[in-house]
Amino acid sequence: xxxxxxxRADFPGILALDGAGQTYLDSAATAQKPQAMLDxxxxxxxxxxxNVHRAQHQPGERATRAFEASRSxxxxxxxxxxxxxxxxxxxxxxxxxxxxxxxxxxxxxxxxIAISALEHHANLLPWQQLALRRGxxxxxxxxxxxxxIDLAQAATLIGPRTRLLAVSQLSNVLGCxxxxxxxxxxxxxxxxLTVVDGAQGVVHGRHDVQALGCDFYACSSHKLYGxxxxxxxxxHREALxxxxxxxxGGEMVLEADxxxxxxxxxxxxxxxxxxxxxxxxxxxxxxxxxxxxxGAAVAGHEAALHAKLLAGLNAREGVRLxxxxxxxxxxxxxxxxxxADLAHLLSEQGIAVRxxxxxxxxxxxxxxxxxxxxVSLGLYNDGEDLERLFSALDKSLExxx
Numbered sequence: 388x389x390x391x392x393x394x395r396a397d398f399p400g401i402l403a404l405d406g407a408g409q410t411y412l413d414s415a416a417t418a419q420k421p422q423a424m425l426d427x428x429x430x431x432x433x434x435x436x437x438n439v440h441r442a443q444h445q446p447g448e449r450a451t452r453a454f455e456a457s458r459s460x461x462x463x464x465x466x467x468x469x470x471x472x473x474x475x476x477x478x479x480x481x482x483x484x485x486x487x488x489x490x491x492x493x494x495x496x497x498x499x500i501a502i503s504a505l506e507h508h509a510n511l512l513p514w515q516q517l518a519l520r521r522g523x524x525x526x527x528x529x530x531x532x533x534x535x536i537d538l539a540q541a542a543t544l545i546g547p548r549t550r551l552l553a554v555s556q557l558s559n560v561l562g563c564x565x566x567x568x569x570x571x572x573x574x575x576x577x578x579x580l581t582v583v584d585g586a587q588g589v590v591h592g593r594h595d596v597q598a599l600g601c602d603f604y605a606c607s608s609h610k611l612y613g614x615x616x617x618x619x620x621x622x623h624r625e626a627l628x629x630x631x632x633x634x635x636g637g638e639m640v641l642e643a644d645x646x647x648x649x650x651x652x653x654x655x656x657x658x659x660x661x662x663x664x665x666x667x668x669x670x671x672x673x674x675x676x677x678x679x680x681x682g683a684a685v686a687g688h689e690a691a692l693h694a695k696l697l698a699g700l701n702a703r704e705g706v707r708l709x710x711x712x713x714x715x716x717x718x719x720x721x722x723x724x725x726x727a728d729l730a731h732l733l734s735e736q737g738i739a740v741r742x743x744x745x746x747x748x749x750x751x752x753x754x755x756x757x758x759x760x761x762v763s764l765g766l767y768n769d770g771e772d773l774e775r776l777f778s779a780l781d782k783s784l785e786x787x788x
Contacts, residue, residue: 390688390691390692390695390769390770390773391769391770392688392766392767392768392769393684394680394685394766394767395767395769397421397422397423397676397767398419398420398421398422398767399420399422399425400419400420401419401767404419404739407737408737409737409739410737410738410739410772410775410776411739411765411768411772412738412739412740412762412763412764412768412772412776413739413740413741413761413763414590414610414715414763414764414765414768415559415587415610415715415716415741415761415763416610416741416763417609417610417615418590418609418610418611418612418765419612419765419767420612420613420614420673421612421672421673421676423672423673423675423676424612424613424614424669424670424672424673424676425669426672427668427669427671427672428614428665428666428668428669431450431453431664431665431668431669432665434449435449436450436664436665437449437450438450438661438664439451439454439455439661439662439664440454440638440655441637441638450664450668453668453671454662454664454667454668455470456668456671457667457668457670457671457674458470458473458475458654458667460670460671460674460675460678461473461619461670461671461674462621464593464674464677464678465589465594465595465596465604465619465621466593466595466596466597466598467596467597467621467623468597468623468624469624471624471653471654472621472622472623472624472627472653472654473619473620473621473654474619474620474621474622474627474653474654474657474658475617475618475619475620475654475658475662475663475667476605476617476618476619476620476657477616477617477618477663478607478608478609478615478616478617478618479509479510479584479585479586479605479606479607479618480509480618481618482605482606482618482619482620483509483510483513483553483582483584483605484513484633485620485630485633485634485657486513486582486603486605486620486630487513487514487516487517488517488631488633489630489631489632489633489657490551490580490629490630490631491517491520491521491631492631493550493580493629494517494521494523494550494551495521496521496522496523497522497523497524497548498521498523498524498548498549498550499523499524499525499526499546499548499549499550500514500517500518500523500524500525500526500549500550500551500552500553501526501527501528501541501544501545501549501551501552501553501554501574501579502514502525502526502527502528502552502553502554503527503528503530503536503554503555503565504527504528504529504530504536504749504750504753505530505534505536505555505558505560505561505565505747505750506553506554506555506584506747506749506750507555507559507584507586507745507746507747508746508747508748509584509586509746510553510554510555510582510584511749514551514553523550524548526544526545526549528540528541528544528545528554528570533563533710533711534558534561534563534709534710534711535563535564535565535566536554536565536566536570538566538569538570538573541570541573542573545570545573545574545577545579546577547577549574549577549579550579550580551574551579551580551581551582552570552571552573552574552579552580552581552582553581553582553583553584554567554570554582554583554584555583555584555585555586555587555588556583556584556585556587556588556589556594557585557587557588557591557714557715558587558710558747559586559587559716559745559746559747559761560709560710560718560745560747560750560751560759560761561709561710561711561712561718561750562710562712562713562714562715562716562717562718563710563711563712563713564588564713564714567583567599567601568599568600571583571599571600571601572600575600580602580603580626580629581600581601581602581603582601582602582603582604582605583599583601583603583604583605584605584606585604585605585606586605586606586607586610587610587715588606589606589610589611590610590611590612590715591686591689591714591715592682592686593682596621596623597623602622602623602626603620603621603622603626604619604620604621604622605618605619605620605621606618606619607619608666608670608673611670611673611674611677612673612676612677612765612766613666613669613670613673613674614663614665614666614669614670614673615666616663616666617663617666617667617670620657622653627652627653627654628652628653630653630657632650632656632657633657634657634659634660635648635650635659636659636660637659637660637661638651638655638658638659638660638661638662639651639655639656639657639658639659680766685766688766689714689715689764689766690714692764692768692769692770692773693712693713693714693715693716693717693764695770695773696717696762696764696773696776697712697717699773699776699777700717700719700762703777703780703781703784705721705722705723705724705784705788706719706720706721707719707720707721707722709754709756709759715763715764716761716762716763716764717761717762718745718759718760718761718762719759719760719762720756720759720760721760721784721787723788724784724787724788725757726742726743726757726758726759726760727742727743727758728787729742729760729780729783729784729787730742730760732779732782732783732786732787733760733776733779733780733783736779736782736783737775737779738775738776738779738780740760740761740762740763740776741760741761741763742758742759742760742761743758743759744757744758744759745759745761762776
């Protein structure tokens with residue numbers, strides 16, 4: 388099966404990398420961008436840039452309409468009840484930091500925050516540092532052999548002192564979906580708030596935040612075929628009302644004098660200063676592009692490509708997969724070979740993969756590994772990309788073993 392991507396031509400960056408002899412297999416770090424997004428960026432700047440929400444002139448009104456249209460598109464993409472439940476941030480990391488500071492007042496010494504053993508630093512460090520500031524206990528939920536959060540153990544660890552659960556929907560290292568709904572139910576039974584890191588999960592399939600039942604859901608534009616510097620924070624209305632403001636400046640203030648101020652509610656109350664206007668508008672273009680694709684065809688292509696990736700890796704002697712990856716990516720090590728050396732030789736052959744701890748250093752340490760190679764796929768990848776990977780991998784291993 389050739390596994391040709393019918394969407395490859397929509398991504399000029401992939402075509403440019405093809406021409407430069409590069410095979411891009413690092414979409415979990417950042418995805419290439421569709422032409423529709425590039426056209427949107429150029430159209431905003433070439434048509435006359437302006438700030439949003441404040442100006443009454445025509446360029447400002449035009450920018451504001453486009454900016455808020457992107458908020459509505461994002462709300463629709465996640466099936467939020469209202470566009471007012473979408474806060475624009477600079478990425479998943481900022482969204483999670485916003486929550487850690489905005490909810491700090493709800494914690495007292497001895498309270499517990501539950502995370503999992505597979506979390507990206509972005510969904511570990513804000514809670515770790517909050518625990519240190521407030522004298523809280525950080526509870527780490529263990530994994531089963533396949534790399535999924537162990538629900539039986541989670542049920543014993545999420546208890547009456549748990550005030551918040553924060554877990555990833557899809558592991559950026561292990562590539563496996565997590566039992567998020569079941570974990571949310573465990574946390575809600577204890578009256579805890581729930582946070583889902585959707586940075587990886589949002590890219591693969593449409594996810595309904597109302598059906599998930601989480602209080603907050605955070606994700607990034609740059610992985611979702613959009614521009615960098617933009618993130619989305621969903622919070623249902625009651626959850627957003629519990630946040631205290633954490634950044635201060637223009638736009639988010641209702642009234643101010645020299646000694647006192649009153650602030651706007653969400654979403655604008657948490658979007659201090661001039662936002663990434665062009666990027667927010669361009670994210671809307673990416674979402675419109677993605678909404679126009681056949682979702683079943685995309686999922687089928689990604690699944691077939693992923694199966695080919697796993698089969699090729701498993702067929703090679705000494706290659707060991709981490710966990711039981713289900714979608715879009717696979718991380719692996721090779722017996723007797725340092726991952727950095729292997730990544731270097733792959734890079735010399737034009738294969739763009741990622742090596743290291745993948746911003747999940749505690750997870751790699753728990754596996755007894757200094758690092759791993761990660762191959763990650765986008766909807767623009769095809770079977771030939773993987774054939775080039777396998778060929779380069781074989782040549783590299785001949786030199787290293």
